[in-house]
Amino acid sequence: MKIALIGYGKMGIMIESIIKENGMHEIVFTATSKNINELTPKNFASSDAVIDFSVPSAVIENAKNVLAAGKPLIIGTTGWYEHMDELKKLCTQQNGCIVYGSNFSTGVNLFFMLNDFLSKLMKTQKKYHVFIEETHHTQKRDTPSGTAITIANSILENRKWLKEWTNSTELTDEDADETKLAIISNRVGDAIGEHVVTYYSENDSIQIAHEAFDRKGFAEGSIVAAEWALNKIGFYSFRDVLKEILANAE
Known part of the structure; x- marks a missing residue:
């Protein structure tokens, strides 16, 4: 070809x-x-x-x-x-x-499927809050990453009380708003790409993650x-x- x-x-x-x-x-x-x-x-x-x-x-x-x-x-x-x-x-x-x-990446797209599955399981679990954290190299132009937005859109689709995602470099008091999904963006050195989805409650937390090595x-x-x-x-x-x-x- x-x-x-x-x-x-x-x-x-x-x-x-x-x-x-x-x-x-x-x-x-x-x-x-x-x-x-x-x-x-x-x-x-x-x-x-x-x-x-x-x-x-x-x-x-x-x-x-x-x-x-x-x-x-x-x-x-x-x-x-x-x-x-x-x-x-x-x-x-x-x-x-x-x-x-x-x-x-095949691995990331399998991660998307895992995220879809987990967000469907969690769509009735309002006691769990959720946020996304992504880390990339300092030369990456877009923030948040397109991958993080794809992850967020799936979560928004299944947790209907979440109306939109927000983006910042750290969790803030504003991110406690139960109608918003926080995406935390880090730009560090030559980091290839890491995405972590965290659901947390007063009792425990659940995480899924993907990290690219190259x-x-x-x-x-x-x-x-x-x-x-x-x-x-x-x-x-x-x-x-x-x-x-x-x-x-x-």
Whole structure:
């Protein structure tokens, strides 16, 4: 499979390294901040799929160019979700394929499923308060992380008395508001990514956690998504991809 990369930061470099190491695929075009004027449908024409790990502000324009070239697009960038409806409409109009994800790690997506299950179990347990804590490297642009927002949205869906999530760097008195879900964000050194969900009461606490040791899992997941998206039409999350893969493995 021939892959085009948009973005050559930590994730783009890791994807390139994996592809060179396994020899199964080939990178035919890489878009960076230095050749941004080359982000045109013509330059995506030789690829089979495109993986975007660039910046949130570029996602819509990148999608227009990739879809115009008739190629499936894998979006690993986060921080653009307020434009979700616009992107979905664009994908439908172009009869294209987009796979997006707040996190392309298989482990994190299994963690999402655990979080869904636990939040359903806890939806009647009002004596338990809940908060989310996420830790990433100091260069991460978006706060809270897209992964933390995905976790929060699942909890909000099941604990109906929680109306919204809030974000800060520590638990405060305001977070004691029983209608709000606190997300605590830490930016520390080169931390890859850690997410912890804590339910606590006067009697005990329950925690589930995921910690990434390197970025390889994220990069491998985006390549899996690109393989899956070939000849597909539609707008999908990486969880859709993983669920189908797991179902076919049974």
